[in-house]
Amino acid sequence: MRGAKSAKWVAGAIVVAMAATACGGGSGDDEGKKSPSGKPEGYVSIDVGEPQKPLIPADTNESLGSYVIQSLFTQLLDFDAKGEIVYTNAESVTTTDSKTWTVKLKSGWKFHNGEAVTAQSYVDAWNWYANIKNQQQNSFWFSDIAGYADVHPEKGEPKADKMSGLKVVDDTTFTITLTEKVPYFNYKLGYATFAPLPKVFYDDPKAFGKKPIGNGPYKFEKWTHKKLIQVAANPDYQGPNKAQNKGIQFKNYATVEAAYQDVVSGNLDIIRQVGPTDLPKYKQDLGEGAIEQPYAAIQTLVPAFYTATFKDMDPKVRQGLSMAIDRETITKTVLNSTRTPATSFTPPQVKGNQDLGTDVFTYNPAKAKQLVTEGGGVPGNKIFIQYNSDGGHKEWVTAVCESIRKATGVDCIGDAKPDFATDLEARDNDQVKSMYRGGWVADYPVNVNFIKELYHSGAEANNGRFKDAAIDKMMAEADKANSLEESVKGYQEVEKKLLEKMPAIPLWYYRINGGHGKGVDNVEVDFHGDLELTGVTVK
Amino acid sequence: MGRYVARRLLQMIPVFIGSTFLIFAMMYALPGDPVRALMGDQAFDPAILEAKRHELGLDLPLWQQYVNYLTGLLQGDFGTEIGSGRPISEIIGQAFPVTVRLTLFAFAFTVIVGIGLGIVAGLKPESVRDRGLLGLTLVLISMPSFVLGYLMQYLFAFQLGLITPTVQDSESFGDLFLPAIVLGSLSLAYVARLTRTSMAENLRADYMRTAVAKGLPRRRIVGVHLMRNSLVPVVTFLGTDIGNLMTGAIVTEGIFNVQGVGDAIYEALFRREGATVVGIASLIVLVYLLASLLVDLLYAVLDPRIRYA
Numbered sequence: 009m010r011g012a013k014s015a016k017w018v019a020g021a022i023v024v025a026m027a028a029t030a031c032g033g034g035s036g037d038d039e040g041k042k043s044p045s046g047k048p049e050g051y052v053s054i055d056v057g058e059p060q061k062p063l064i065p066a067d068t069n070e071s072l073g074s075y076v077i078q079s080l081f082t083q084l085l086d087f088d089a090k091g092e093i094v095y096t097n098a099e100s101v102t103t104t105d106s107k108t109w110t111v112k113l114k115s116g117w118k119f120h121n122g123e124a125v126t127a128q129s130y131v132d133a134w135n136w137y138a139n140i141k142n143q144q145q146n147s148f149w150f151s152d153i154a155g156y157a158d159v160h161p162e163k164g165e166p167k168a169d170k171m172s173g174l175k176v177v178d179d180t181t182f183t184i185t186l187t188e189k190v191p192y193f194n195y196k197l198g199y200a201t202f203a204p205l206p207k208v209f210y211d212d213p214k215a216f217g218k219k220p221i222g223n224g225p226y227k228f229e230k231w232t233h234k235k236l237i238q239v240a241a242n243p244d245y246q247g248p249n250k251a252q253n254k255g256i257q258f259k260n261y262a263t264v265e266a267a268y269q270d271v272v273s274g275n276l277d278i279i280r281q282v283g284p285t286d287l288p289k290y291k292q293d294l295g296e297g298a299i300e301q302p303y304a305a306i307q308t309l310v311p312a313f314y315t316a317t318f319k320d321m322d323p324k325v326r327q328g329l330s331m332a333i334d335r336e337t338i339t340k341t342v343l344n345s346t347r348t349p350a351t352s353f354t355p356p357q358v359k360g361n362q363d364l365g366t367d368v369f370t371y372n373p374a375k376a377k378q379l380v381t382e383g384g385g386v387p388g389n390k391i392f393i394q395y396n397s398d399g400g401h402k403e404w405v406t407a408v409c410e411s412i413r414k415a416t417g418v419d420c421i422g423d424a425k426p427d428f429a430t431d432l433e434a435r436d437n438d439q440v441k442s443m444y445r446g447g448w449v450a451d452y453p454v455n456v457n458f459i460k461e462l463y464h465s466g467a468e469a470n471n472g473r474f475k476d477a478a479i480d481k482m483m484a485e486a487d488k489a490n491s492l493e494e495s496v497k498g499y500q501e502v503e504k505k506l507l508e509k510m511p512a513i514p515l516w517y518y519r520i521n522g523g524h525g526k527g528v529d530n531v532e533v534d535f536h537g538d539l540e541l542t543g544v545t546v547k
Numbered sequence: 548m549g550r551y552v553a554r555r556l557l558q559m560i561p562v563f564i565g566s567t568f569l570i571f572a573m574m575y576a577l578p579g580d581p582v583r584a585l586m587g588d589q590a591f592d593p594a595i596l597e598a599k600r601h602e603l604g605l606d607l608p609l610w611q612q613y614v615n616y617l618t619g620l621l622q623g624d625f626g627t628e629i630g631s632g633r634p635i636s637e638i639i640g641q642a643f644p645v646t647v648r649l650t651l652f653a654f655a656f657t658v659i660v661g662i663g664l665g666i667v668a669g670l671k672p673e674s675v676r677d678r679g680l681l682g683l684t685l686v687l688i689s690m691p692s693f694v695l696g697y698l699m700q701y702l703f704a705f706q707l708g709l710i711t712p713t714v715q716d717s718e719s720f721g722d723l724f725l726p727a728i729v730l731g732s733l734s735l736a737y738v739a740r741l742t743r744t745s746m747a748e749n750l751r752a753d754y755m756r757t758a759v760a761k762g763l764p765r766r767r768i769v770g771v772h773l774m775r776n777s778l779v780p781v782v783t784f785l786g787t788d789i790g791n792l793m794t795g796a797i798v799t800e801g802i803f804n805v806q807g808v809g810d811a812i813y814e815a816l817f818r819r820e821g822a823t824v825v826g827i828a829s830l831i832v833l834v835y836l837l838a839s840l841l842v843d844l845l846y847a848v849l850d851p852r853i854r855y856a
Contacts, residue, residue, distance in 0.1 A: 269712035429579025
C-alpha cells in the first residue's frame, strides 16, 4: 500500500505546484486585459535599465539614472544639436569678467508639487550637493565656486554649510562668484548635476531619491524596481523642451538582444543601442526607424607614463604607433561602422574642434615604422593594451594590435580585465602594464572638457599620469581669458601642443546605433548621445 | 526517521555557514571596488569614496565584515545594496518568487513529460519509439539552452506570432510557459533517458518474472513493481536538479527577459554587490540542502529496504 500512498503524495505535490503557478497567472491575465504591454496610451517606452542609485541629480553620473533625472529635472540651460546654449529655466546667465556670473531665472516656474522655483531653490540645492557630509558623487562639479573648500574640505568636517560664492539677489536672480576665472563656466551649468531642489527634499533626501519631485518636462509616476520607471508629461511645463508625448516608460531589459526583439515586434518603442549581433541587420529590420548618428565621445589608447615602456619615450614613437593603426578598416569591418576614425583629440561636436593638419592619425605603415625607429623604439619591443572584456572591446583591441604589429614589428598584446570595475581599479592604482583603453563622453560641448579633464596633470581622469608643466601652464593661461572664444582658442593651442607630446592616441569617435519602432516618430539624438525623449511623438 | 531528519537539519548549519563564508571570501577576493565602480570613467572626489566605504563598513578586515554580515542575517537583515541603497531582502523578495515559479513550472514539465516519455520508451526497448526518443533526447542534450531559447523565440514569436518574444510580465503564468519549457528541456532529456534505461534493465529482473508468473494484472506489474524500483535513480537526479534549474535559469532568464534570480545575481556580481550575491547564493544553497534531504527521504518511500534510524 505504500506505493499508493507515495503516488498520492507526488500527485499532491504537483497540484500544489500548479496551484502556486496558476494563481500568479490569474492576476497577470487580468492586468493583461487592460493593455497588451501595460503601457498607457500616448506613452513612449525605451530600454533604460534600473538606475544604479536613488534619483538625486548630484549623485548620478551613469547614463541610466541620468536619463530619468533629465526627464524630471531641468537646469538653467541646455544645448542644441550643434552644442549651442539654449536657456531652459534661466532667462540669462551673464558675466563681464568670467569670475562673477549673474543668473536670471524665468519667473512662474514651479516644481511638480506646486512650489515655485526660485533663486533660493538653486542656491540651497548647490550648497547641499557640495557639502562633503552628503557624499554626493558629483560634488566636485561645484569646486569652481568660491567657498567650496569650506563645505568640502579635503579632510575632516566642513567649516560651513554655505558656499560664500553663492548669493541670492531676489526671487529670480542670484550670483555665482568663482575662485578663479572660468570662461566656460556657463557651459558647465548644463550638466544635470546643477538642478534645483524643492524644500521637501531636505526633510528626507532618501525618500526623495525614490520618488523625486523635479521642475522638468515630466513628473514622476512610479518606479517598479528592476522593471520600469514611469513618468508623465508635466502639463504646466514652460521650457522650450515641453513633452510632445504623454509620458515615458523606462523599461529594464536583461540583455540588449531581448530589448531589440521587443522593438522589432512592437512591444518597445525605442532602443538606445543595438547589440553587436543585431547590428548587421538592424537597418533592414527597422527601416526608417534605424538611428545612426555621431555624438561627442572619443575612444583613445592611453599610455601609462609610470611604466618602463613609456617613462622616457620619445613622443615620436607614440606618433609612429598612432600611424600604425588602420582606423578606416577597423571601424568599417570590426566595429561595423559604429565609429568614425578620429582626426584630433576632440570630437567634432564640441566648440573648438579643429583640423590639426597632421597625418599622425592616418594609417601609414612605412612612416610609422620609420618614426618608431627614429624615436628609439619601444623598450622591450612589446606593448599591452588593457581593456575590460565585458564591454565588447576585445575585437577591436585585437585588430589594433594586429595592425601595430604588422606595421612596426612592435609586439602588441591585449590585456583583458574581466569587467569594468577591475579595469578601473588597475588604472586607479597605477597597475596598468603599458596602455589602457580610454573613453570619454562630453559633459558639456566645449573642447576644454576633453583636454583639461584628461591631460591636466592634476585631473582625476588622467589615469595615464601624463605630466607636462608647459601644457599645464598653457591651460592656466587659457582659463584666464575673459571670453569663452579666447579660452577656446587657448585650448586649441594646447591641443596642438598635445599632438607633439601625444599623451594619448585618439582612435575614433562614437556613433549611436539605436532604433525605434513604427509607433513613434521624431527621435533625435543630443550631443552626448542621449535620445531626446521630449520631442518624440506617438503616431 | 525523526532523529535522522533532525540530524540532517543540524548538519545543515555548518554547511550553510561554510558555504556563505566561501562565497563571501570569494567576493572579497575579486578585484574591483564596488564603490569606485559606481563612479565610472568620469572624474570624482576620492574623499567621497573613503567616506562611503567607511559608512558601509567596507574598510574593515574580511572576518569582521563577515561577522557583521552573519549577525545581521541572524536578525533577519540581509543588508543593504551599496549602489541603490535598497534592502537586499527586498531585492530577493522580488526575484525569488519569479524564479521559483519558473523553476516549479520547468520542474513539473520535466517530471511529467520526462518520466512519461521514459516509460513509453522503456517498456519496449529497441523499438522504433525507443529509438525515436533516444534520438530526440540526444538532440536536446547536445543543444545549448541559448540556442534552443532563441530558436523557440524565433519560431513561436516571430514566425507564428503566438507569443511576445520576451516576457512582458514576469509574474504571468502564460508568459513563463516558453521559458520554462526551454529551461526544463535539458533535464527532461536526462530524466527520460534515465527512466528509460532503468526500466529497460529492470524489465529483465527476477522479481518482474515472478510478478508476471503470479498472474498479476499488467497495470500493477508496471505501476508498482517496475516503477518503484526504476524511479530511484530518477529521483536522485531530480533532487539535485531543482537547484540546477534555479541557477541554470540565468541564460534563459536573459533571453526571455525574466527578472528573476539569474538576472539579479548577474547584475549583483557585475556591480560587486557582495552582500546581494551572498544573500541569493545562500538561499540557493538552502534549496540544494533541502532538496537533497527530500531525495534521501523519498528513497525510503520508493524502496522500503532502505531505512533510516
